Amino acid sequence: MNDQSVGYFLTVEEERSFTKAAQRLYLSQQALSASIAALEREVGAALFERTSPLKLTYAGERFLPYAHQLIRIHRLMEADLQDVQNRRSGRILLGIAPTRGKLLLPRILPVFHRAYPQVMVNLLEDTNEAVCRAVKNGEADLQITQMPFLGEGLSVEPFYEEHTLLLIPREVLSAAFPGQEEEVLHRFSETDEIGLLKECPFLLNCSGNIIRSVADRYFEAAGIQPRIAVESRSIETLLELCLQGMGIVFYPDAFLAGEVRERIPRSMSVLPLRRPEASYPLGFGYLDLPSVPWTVTEFIRIAKETISDRRSQYDNL
Numbered sequence: 001m002n003d004q005s006v007g008y009f010l011t012v013e014e015e016r017s018f019t020k021a022a023q024r025l026y027l028s029q030q031a032l033s034a035s036i037a038a039l040e041r042e043v044g045a046a047l048f049e050r051t052s053p054l055k056l057t058y059a060g061e062r063f064l065p066y067a068h069q070l071i072r073i074h075r076l077m078e079a080d081l082q083d084v085q086n087r088r089s090g091r092i093l094l095g096i097a098p099t100r101g102k103l104l105l106p107r108i109l110p111v112f113h114r115a116y117p118q119v120m121v122n123l124l125e126d127t128n129e130a131v132c133r134a135v136k137n138g139e140a141d142l143q144i145t146q147m148p149f150l151g152e153g154l155s156v157e158p159f160y161e162e163h164t165l166l167l168i169p170r171e172v173l174s175a176a177f178p179g180q181e182e183e184v185l186h187r188f189s190e191t192d193e194i195g196l197l198k199e200c201p202f203l204l205n206c207s208g209n210i211i212r213s214v215a216d217r218y219f220e221a222a223g224i225q226p227r228i229a230v231e232s233r234s235i236e237t238l239l240e241l242c243l244q245g246m247g248i249v250f251y252p253d254a255f256l257a258g259e260v261r262e263r264i265p266r267s268m269s270v271l272p273l274r275r276p277e278a279s280y281p282l283g284f285g286y287l288d289l290p291s292v293p294w295t296v297t298e299f300i301r302i303a304k305e306t307i308s309d310r311r312s313q314y315d316n317l
Helices: 003-015 018-025 029-043 058-085 098-115 128-136 170-176 181-191 210-222 235-243 258-263 294-307 310-314
Strands: 089-096 118-125 142-146 154-168 201-205 227-232 248-252 269-272 279-287
Touching (some): 003 018, 003 029, 089 098, 089 128, 089 294, 098 118, 118 128, 142 294, 154 170, 154 294, 181 269, 201 210, 201 235, 227 235, 235 248
Parallel strands (some): 089 142, 201 227, 201 248
Antiparallel strands (some): 142 279, 154 248
């Protein structure tokens, strides 16, 4: 029994579909089915009921926790052998959301590479949920995502806290409150009450996104249904539309730096949201194992040292 076939089993179990699992693994469905069939012959029992959607058999349910443990042990073995062979070489598989990776990794990875030039970094850039799932399944070593993490079996280390801003184009205010723009902005800055802007169009991330969760909690507290002009998985797309005056955007303060900050016109209002739900901690997550790979501990150390001064960069927003 090898870790690859066990990993295939875990992916099929998550997707409950050979077709979806094959697409995720970049395999043909025939090759994946053959691998699962070989695993079932090896364990001496059918692991899936070939229904739609697929279901685990009783044997499959019993095998599932062992499969997770086998992947974890294999990753631990690899890390330990790398440490024994050569502490200066190795590999780290890092999971992070694409936009956050674009912000953080150009600052962290050059420093890490200078310290450990023989360590290869593999990036998994996906949603927070997918990244967390990959770490728990042994498909990634480390994640940088919103805390708390979903599920059990992960060790957690805090990284930093992000805060949410509201980006309001002048055109939006002028259309909704002609001649009253400054009064509305003043009232909002005093009350942090999103209901004041209920007549304005909003540009929102799709459900499941961190910032969308912040927005939904604000709307729920105000008891309003927002006017949604656009929904998108990409916060960068929403920012571009906001710059064109299409609507209001909830935006992470950490993303509003460098070139992005320079593109924000003076006419746009950039207002910090002050309620507790407008802030959220980011952290590192990795499998809770008896021995943590040195590449993980060193990456966390360097990332924290490199980003330790980030707060001062956004204090003057």
